[in-house]
Amino acid sequence: MSIILILFCVLSFITLATAFLTIYSRNPIHSAIYLVICFFSIAGHYLLLNAQFLAIVHVIVYSGAIMILMLFTIMLMNLNNRNDVHKPRITRLGAIVLFILMCVVLIGIFINSKPIVGEYISTGEDYQSIKVLGKILLNEYMVPFEFASILLLVAMIGAVLLSKKEKITK
Template sequence: MITIIFYILAAITLGTGLLTVLSKNPVHSAVYMIICFFSISGHFLMLNALFLAVVNIVVYAGAIIVLLLFTLMLMNLSEQHEPKKKIISRIAAAVSACLMGVVLFAALLKSVPVIETYKSVGTDFQSVAVIGQVLLDEYFLPFEFASILLITAMIGAVLISKREKKA
């Protein structure tokens, strides 16, 4: 039963991920991305990582998608303003994507597991206290860089949305 649920969630995740990239309407892409995030949260639930599942829903499916939709509505993107891409750039993009897929597949084939046996240390790694301790001890600098990046993006969004007064 658990295998069937995994395959269903995997199919939903891959399908909505593809639809996110291939959809021409940005709002539809955002909706597909929300569904993809929820299915990824289902994978976290299957791994018994309840905290990650809830954080994924609250942060990504909640806050990030609202910010994305706000930006899309603010910029008023439509197909009339977007010029058509030349055929050579489409071919170059397809070739680049295929080469990247080959590189990723080769890396997957060459990879070996680092840990072959697991030791039980008696610590509950799913608790919020342990996750917070790891974030603020080992990953403090990347955590702060992410916060600076988000503040910079917010300031940029405000500056983009600010319209100049006509004199």
């Protein structure tokens, strides 16, 4: 077994185990911390695929920003971990069926997907470099890129507006 394969097995084990523990643990803060570890191991998978930029941006955005805000919310709300809402049986059944359907879709995607890494290597393009990535984003995919940025801007302005609501009504 090569080192890459061993690393992949270890990382996959950590990803799946922490993802499972995220939904299994009773304390919401422990759940959040397991999720952070899960995100880190996913960043490790990106590094195994030689995608440095994606790995680091994943760490900054998911672990560094989103999960920290999540932890803030949980810590400040001081959720009572004993206060579980009992869900009716039909909801649980529905969740299981939906999960299985989701798995079928995902397996279908993975079976039909073609690994694009080999193609990039054969063209001799340095696909890890930020320069190449930036040129592709702003030439070939410029319209979706700009749409995504407008979407993010609108979401940000909306969040600011929501937090300012009290002052406007005065």
